[in-house]
Amino acid sequence: MSYLELTHAQLSALLAPIAPSAGMPRDLTPRVRAAGEARDEPAQLERRFATAVFSTLAEPGDTDAVRLISGLGPACALSAVVERWPTARVLDAIGEVDSDAATMLTGRLDDALERWLPRLSLRTARHALESAARFEATLVTPDDDLWPLGFSALGDGAPIALWVRGDVQNLRSLDRSIALVGARAATGYGEHVAMESAAGLSDRGITVVSGGAYGIDGAAHRAALASDQTTIAFLAGGVDRLYPAGHTELLTRIAERGLLVAELPCGSSPTKWRFLLRNRLIAAASSATVVVEAGRRSGSLNTAGHAAAIGRPLGAVPGPVTSPASAGCHRLLREFDAVCVTDAAEMAELANLSEPAQPVAGVGAGLVGVVDSAPNEKSEIEGTAIRLLDALSRRRARSPAELAASAGMSVREVTAALGGLELAGTVAERPDGWVRR
Structure with missing residues (x-):
C-alpha cells in the first residue's frame, strides 16, 4: 500500500497482533465486496488497514463514510481520499456499484472530504494499530464472521469497524443478549432491580449488555460478572480510555471476563456526542433493550429511542409513582408502547429468548418521538x-x-x-x- 508509505510486510506486522484469530490474513468471506475487488492476501491486508484508517477519520454515525466504503470497498475508498480523486470520478465509480449511494453522496462528498482530510495521517493510523496491540485489543471489520449481525438494522449508520478488548469470540453471545440501561444517578431500588435482573438473565445464559456507566449500567455489569456470565460494555471512547475513572476496576474485569467494545480507535476520548452515538450500538447489538430506571430527562431514553426506531423489543421497569427517578420509565409505558417488565423471566420473554416465546406488539411505531423529545438527543x-x-x-x-x-x-x-x-x-x-x- 505505497500511497501511505507502507509495504505489505509492514501492514502484516501491524495487523497480525490485532487480528480476530491467529495469523494474518484470514480467509475472509466479506458480506459486502465492491465489484471486481480481489480476494488475494495483499487485497485483504489493504481492506483491513483501510477500514482501520477510516475509523480514525470519521466520527461515529458518519453515513457518508459508510456509503463511500460500501460503494468502492475500503482500500479503493481510502485511495480516493488520499489521492484527492475528483468528485465526479468518485461518484461515477460508486454509481457503477450502487446508484442509490451515489445519489445520496451527490452534494455531500465535498463536505465529507473537508471533514476527513484534516485527520488523515499515517502517524495517527499507525499509533491506533500499535496502541490496540499494546492493550491486546482486536480489530473487527464487517468482513469478519464475528461482525454482529444486529448492526445491519442501522443501515448506513452502522459502525465502520469495532475495536474489541477481551475474548473476541464473546461477540457471538450478542445473538442472545439483552441491554439493561438506565440512570447514572440510580436509586437503591433501581440498582437492586438491575442486579436481580442481570443475575436472572445470566442464569438463563443471556448476555447482559450495557454502557459501563455509573448507576444502572454498573450494577448490571457487576451482577453478570458475579454470576460468571458474559457481559459486554460499549464505550464512547477508545477501549484504552476506561471511563468513568471510578469504574476502571470494573471495566478491567469486564475486559478480562467479558468484552469492551468501541467503534473509535485507542486514544479516542469519550465526548457527549460520542455517548449519544454509542447508544445506537447498544440498541442494535442486543436482542432487546430494557430501561430499568430513568428520570424524565434521562439519556437512557435516547437508547430506548434507537431500539424502537430499528424495531427492537423495548421494555421498561415500573417504579414508585412518587419517584422522579422512574418518571422516564413511566413515560415509556404510558406514551410509547414499551412493555412492562418486572423480572428476568419477563425480560427474556420480551426478547423471545425463553419458552414459550411471546411476540412483542406495538413497540417502535410511536417511540421514535422519544429520540426527538429526550433532551440528550438533538436535531x-x-x-x-x-x-x-x-x-x-x-x-x-x-x-x-x-x-x-x-x-x-x-x-x-x-x-x-x-x-x-x-x-x-x-x-x-x-x-x-x-x-x-
Missing part, C-alpha cells in the same frame, strides 16, 4: 453544536481549522456553527481563536 443542527462544544476549551483558544479536525467537521460547518453559538453566549472569540464560555 442535526443541535448535534453539530454538541460536537463543536465538545472540541472547544474554556482555557486555550482554538482556530476553526483545529476545531474542525477535533470535531470531525468541515471548516465551513465550524464557522457557521460558531456564529450561532456566539449569539447564544456559549462561545467567545479571542484574537488567537475561539473558547467555550
